Each structure stands twice: as C-alpha cells, then as structure tokens.
Amino acid sequence: MDTFLDRLPDTRRPRLWLALLCLALWLPGFFSIPPGDRDESRFAQASRQMLDTGDYVRIRLGEEERNKKPVGIHWAQAAIVHALEATRLGSRSDIWAYRGASLIGALLAVLASFHWGRALVGRRQAFVAAALLASCLVLVVETHIAKTDAALLAAITAAMGLMGRAYLAPETFTARQAAGFWLSLGIGVLLKGPIAPMVPLLAGLTLAAADRSWRTGAPWLRALRPAWGVPLMIACALPWFIAIGIATEGRFFTQAVGDDMLGKVGSGGEQHWGPPGLYTLIFGITAFPAAFFVLRALPAAWNARLQPSVRFLLAWVVPVWLLFEAVATKLPHYTLPVFPALTLLAARWVLDPLAPQPGRWLRWLAMAALWGVALGLPLAVVGLVYYLEAGKIDPFALLALAAGIALALAVTQYMRGGHEGRAALAAPILAIPFFAAILGGVLPRLDPVWIAPRVAAALAGAAPDLPIPVPPDRFGIAGFHEPSLLFATGGATRLLRDGTAAADFLAEAPGRIVAVGNRDEARFREEAAARGITPRELGLVTGINYSRGRWLTLQLYRVD
Known part of the structure; x- marks a missing residue:
C-alpha cells in the first residue's frame, strides 16, 4: 500500500487513475438515491418539460415560469437524456439521467485541476490536488x-487554469488559449449568470493591487485579449438571453436579477440566511477529508505569497471567499469555485519536504476537523436512521463509522511518520467506502424521507389504469407540494390549496384521484360530504417532509 501511494503521483496515465477514483467516489448512490424534494427536482422537472414540449427557450416548472437561472444546465441535461434514450440506456423518468450533467461536470473539474495545476504547482502536486478535490464532501454530494x-465548477476551473497560465507566462499565452478562457466563461454565464466571470474578475483585481499593475500594466491581462474576448463571452449567451427576454416579455430579467440574485445578497433567500464566517466555520465539513491538509497548508501558502503561482492561487481564493462570507444567503456549495485552488495549495505543501509546519493550534484544528467528520457524520446517520425507522440500526451506517475511523487513523499515522504525501492520497482512497456506505447504502433505503416516489408507487398500485406521468386533470394533491412530486407523477399534477380544493377537484369529474395530507383531512371529509360524494380510500403514505421538518400522512382517494 505504501509503495503504491508513493508511485501513484508519477503514474503514466494520471487522467485514467483520477477518472477511476472519481467514479469509485461518486457512483455509489448515483443511480439509487431518489430525487431530492427541492432544488434537484426543480431543475430535473424543468428539463423534462423541455423534452416533453420541445420548447428549449423557456424554463417552466409545472404551470409556472421558472425565471431564476439561465438555461445552460437544462440544455446539458436534455442532451444527456436524449443520448440515453437514443441508446436505450435510460429514460427521462430516471432522475440519474439528469444527474449526468453534474457527474460529467465534476469529472471535468477534477481533470482540469490536474491539467492546468501542473503549471502552477507541478505534476505530482497537481495529481494529489485533483484527488483531494474529487473526495471533498461537498463535491461528492453535488455529483x-x-x-x-x-x-x-468545471467552467470556472478551466477558466482559472488558463488565467493562471497567462499570469505565469504571458509571453507564451496563445490566442487559442485566450479563446478557451472566454468560452469557458461564456459557458459559465449560461449555467449561472455572473458567478463565472466574477471569479476571475475578483482575482484579477486582487492581482492588480498586489502587483501594483496600474503603474506598468498587467501583461497577463493583455495576454487574455479582452478586446475580442469579452464580446466572445457575451456572444455565447446573448442569443438565448434575447430569446428568453422576448418569450417572457422581460419577466426573466426582472425575476432572475431583481428577485433571485439581488434578493440573496441583501437577505437570506429561501430561508438560507447565515452570518459572516459561516463558511469558515463549516469548512472542515464541506471539504472533508481535504480540509485537513488545506488547514495545515495555509501558513506556508501565506509565507510564500510572493511566489507568482502561490500569489495567483491566493488571489483566486481570498476575494471570492470574503464575498460569499458577506452575502446574506449561504449554502454549503457556494464556495465550491475556490476548492481547486485550495487543494492545489494543500498539495504544494504536502509534497514539499522543506515546507514549514503549522502552529500547534492549527494542527489541532485540522485534526479535530478530520476526526470530527469521520466520526460525527456516521454517528449522525446512525441517529437519523434510529429516529426515522423507529429504533432500527442500519448496518451500512455502522460500516460508514468503521470506514471513517480507518480513514482518520491512516491519515493520522502517516502524518506522525512524516509521510504527508501518502496521507494525502490515502484520504481520498479510504473515503470511497465511507461515502459508499452512506450514499449507496443508507440514503436510498431511508424510506420515510422519500415521500414523492412512494406517492407515485401508491398511485400506480391503486390505479393501474392511470398512466404516469399523469394526464391533465386526473390527479391532484393537497398538503405536499414539493417539486419532487411533479417529477415523480408529472407536471400535469394539480397542486391543490387545501381540503376544500381537494373535494372540489374530486367532485368536478369522474375518474379523478386525490391525495390529501393529514392537516387537510378533516376539512376534505366535511366538504366531500357537503357535495354528496363518498371518497374511497386507495392507499396511505407516511413520511417526513424534511424540507419543512415535519411528519406527514397522505391518504389517496377516488370516487367510484
């Protein structure tokens, strides 16, 4: 094992080994975890409705416009689903088909970190950094x-890698590389608006201030050729922005910029508020297990800030991190665009035998982050299963605990022996069974949290004559309106306001089916009796709506 770890960074096929590591880390649970209630199902269902309608300009969720993010991810998801259906490997009803864009994007980000990281920190270091990035908890979840x-992340990593080349060697930076930089940013704009160009912009301003480039000019900026590069970036996204502006009569820009983007800056959008410093506080979790090495490498990185490559990586990280700390809305994945730079700094320290060691407090902090997550996350999963499954102890949760202990022990022992390089490669490899047990073993079988697919299964069992996705005006539901339900049962599902609306829906036409939550049950029965109908019970679904943090019971009804 030790010899393998020593030789791995020098492998002749680094991209193949990195790809295999990524697949081993990410594939458990990829096909089996049901669609998440909120964001995932919103994106997937909107892409599915594009496929169903053939309208690849407007973004709709059910009967409503979804004017929040640009169209790039929906096009990517639709293209992957088309390819899977053409080869009969998957269908538009499979949630994993829509996850393909995330998996491919993450893989490209890891390979880009290695490819362009070589010029910044060296080949062996870039390999270790890419392996650490692949194992970061937040990226594993995002896949x-x-x-x-x-x-x-793939678009930003490619752009920043090219910008790093321009910064280190502007005289050899070609027009082709400059075009790749601006095209990467153009793709990023189509994916999430201004976030992609914001990262190199903040890094460039930081470098200009650190280098005092306002006096002599910035050679790297001239090498990037912004005179024609900025128009190229805009041209990537402009046709769709014009089309969506016409299709929605300007509503997209009003809602996407005014409501979604600016609303998140000033207040906690969708109840995701967090105080400044939150990302720093949870970094040990989001970047596990790479956070252990990043934390220990920070003093050495700061001491070497006069070196051009380190200065560039710090300029990539610091302003973006501070900006997200200042923004009111906080989600764990927001700082993901700086993770490649952090892992490159970590790998540079790990493989430098002369690098200074951090102070005692930072060593203890890194150790606490490593052991805290390695033990705390599996124990939290054990407790979650015990609570949701009425005292059940899941063997996969215990397996995750054992894997976490093995990971933390191995890293600790290697570090005590002075083998930082082995520790940095052992961590991603030993993270494979850790993540596999949780994502592939526990989560797919945690039935109480997956309400939507169980409603669809109950509907199919109770009414075999009703196709799924359901046709318009055949199925309605009151008490559970999560987007996952639309993905599970179809965009034509009627989302009913309350028990009264459920009774009205059932009484309006024969053959309809309705699901009613326990909070609307009494009103539904009263209104049904008032309308002279006698609903027949078809099935019962009980679970926890984790987005709202409360237990829910849904009863299916039909009038004979």
Whole structure:
C-alpha cells in the first residue's frame, strides 16, 4: 500500500487513475438515491418539460415560469437524456439521467485541476490536488444532485487554469488559449449568470493591487485579449438571453436579477440566511477529508505569497471567499469555485519536504476537523436512521463509522511518520467506502424521507389504469407540494390549496384521484360530504417532509 501511494503521483496515465477514483467516489448512490424534494427536482422537472414540449427557450416548472437561472444546465441535461434514450440506456423518468450533467461536470473539474495545476504547482502536486478535490464532501454530494454547481465548477476551473497560465507566462499565452478562457466563461454565464466571470474578475483585481499593475500594466491581462474576448463571452449567451427576454416579455430579467440574485445578497433567500464566517466555520465539513491538509497548508501558502503561482492561487481564493462570507444567503456549495485552488495549495505543501509546519493550534484544528467528520457524520446517520425507522440500526451506517475511523487513523499515522504525501492520497482512497456506505447504502433505503416516489408507487398500485406521468386533470394533491412530486407523477399534477380544493377537484369529474395530507383531512371529509360524494380510500403514505421538518400522512382517494 505504501509503495503504491508513493508511485501513484508519477503514474503514466494520471487522467485514467483520477477518472477511476472519481467514479469509485461518486457512483455509489448515483443511480439509487431518489430525487431530492427541492432544488434537484426543480431543475430535473424543468428539463423534462423541455423534452416533453420541445420548447428549449423557456424554463417552466409545472404551470409556472421558472425565471431564476439561465438555461445552460437544462440544455446539458436534455442532451444527456436524449443520448440515453437514443441508446436505450435510460429514460427521462430516471432522475440519474439528469444527474449526468453534474457527474460529467465534476469529472471535468477534477481533470482540469490536474491539467492546468501542473503549471502552477507541478505534476505530482497537481495529481494529489485533483484527488483531494474529487473526495471533498461537498463535491461528492453535488455529483448526486441534478443542478448547476458541479458543471459550473468545471467552467470556472478551466477558466482559472488558463488565467493562471497567462499570469505565469504571458509571453507564451496563445490566442487559442485566450479563446478557451472566454468560452469557458461564456459557458459559465449560461449555467449561472455572473458567478463565472466574477471569479476571475475578483482575482484579477486582487492581482492588480498586489502587483501594483496600474503603474506598468498587467501583461497577463493583455495576454487574455479582452478586446475580442469579452464580446466572445457575451456572444455565447446573448442569443438565448434575447430569446428568453422576448418569450417572457422581460419577466426573466426582472425575476432572475431583481428577485433571485439581488434578493440573496441583501437577505437570506429561501430561508438560507447565515452570518459572516459561516463558511469558515463549516469548512472542515464541506471539504472533508481535504480540509485537513488545506488547514495545515495555509501558513506556508501565506509565507510564500510572493511566489507568482502561490500569489495567483491566493488571489483566486481570498476575494471570492470574503464575498460569499458577506452575502446574506449561504449554502454549503457556494464556495465550491475556490476548492481547486485550495487543494492545489494543500498539495504544494504536502509534497514539499522543506515546507514549514503549522502552529500547534492549527494542527489541532485540522485534526479535530478530520476526526470530527469521520466520526460525527456516521454517528449522525446512525441517529437519523434510529429516529426515522423507529429504533432500527442500519448496518451500512455502522460500516460508514468503521470506514471513517480507518480513514482518520491512516491519515493520522502517516502524518506522525512524516509521510504527508501518502496521507494525502490515502484520504481520498479510504473515503470511497465511507461515502459508499452512506450514499449507496443508507440514503436510498431511508424510506420515510422519500415521500414523492412512494406517492407515485401508491398511485400506480391503486390505479393501474392511470398512466404516469399523469394526464391533465386526473390527479391532484393537497398538503405536499414539493417539486419532487411533479417529477415523480408529472407536471400535469394539480397542486391543490387545501381540503376544500381537494373535494372540489374530486367532485368536478369522474375518474379523478386525490391525495390529501393529514392537516387537510378533516376539512376534505366535511366538504366531500357537503357535495354528496363518498371518497374511497386507495392507499396511505407516511413520511417526513424534511424540507419543512415535519411528519406527514397522505391518504389517496377516488370516487367510484
């Protein structure tokens, strides 16, 4: 094992080994975890409705416009689903088909970290950094969610890698490389608006201030050729922005910029508020197990800030991190665009035998982050299963605990022996069974949290004559309106306001089926009796709506 770890960074096929590591880390649970209630199902269902309607300009969720993010991820998801259906490997009803864009984006980000990281920190270091990035908890989770952030990371990593080349060697930076930089940013704009160009912009301003480039000019900026590069970036996204502006009569820009983007800056959008410093506080969790090495490498990185490559990586990290700390809305994945730079700094320290060691307090902090997550996350999963499954102890949760202990022990022993390089490669490899046990073993079988697919299964069992996705005006539901339900039963599902609306829906036409939550049950029965109908019970679904943090019982009804 030790010899393997020593030789791995010098492998002749680094991209193949990195790809295999990524697949081993990410595939458990990729196919089996049901669609998440909120963001994932919103993106997937909107892409599915594009496929169903053939309208690849407007973004709709059910009967409503979804004017929040640009169209890039929906096009990527639709293209993957088309390819899977053409080869009969998957269908538009499979949630994993929409996750393909996230998995491919994450893989490209890891490979881009290695490819362009070689010029910044060296080949062996870039390999270790890419392996650490692949194992970061937040990226592992993002590969299992069908939304924008893993694909956005690929665009930003490619752009920043090219910018790093321009910064280190502007005289050899070609027009072709400059075009790649601006095209990467253009793709990023189509994925998530201004976030992609914001990262190099902040890094460039920081470098200009650190280098005092306003006096002599910035050679790297001239090498990037912004005179034609900025128009190229705009041209990537402008046709769709014009089309969506016409299709929605300007509503997209009003809602996407005014409501979504600016609303998140000033207040906690969708109840995701967090105080400044929150990302720093949870970094040990979001970047586990790489956070252990990043934390220990920070003093050495700061001491070497006069070196051009380190200065560039710090300029990539610091302003973006501070900006997200200042923004009121906080989600764990928001700082993901700086993770490649952090792992490159970590790998540079890990493989430098002369690098200074951090102070005692930072060593203890890194150790606490490593052991805290390695033990705390599996124990939290054990407790979650015990609570949701009425005292059940899941063997996969215990397996995750054992894997976490093995990971933390191995890293600790290697570090005590002075083998930082072995520790940095052992951590991603030993994270494979850790994540596999949780994502592939526990989560797919945690039935109480997956309400939507169980409603669809109950509907199919109770009414075999009703196709799924359901046709318009055949199925309605009151008491559970999560987007996952639309993905499970179809965009034509009627989302009913309360028990009265459920009774009205059932009484309006024969053959309809309605699901009613326990909070609306009494009113539904009263209104049904008032309308002279006698609903027949078809099935019962009980679970926890984890987005709202409360237990829910749904009863299916039909009038004979």
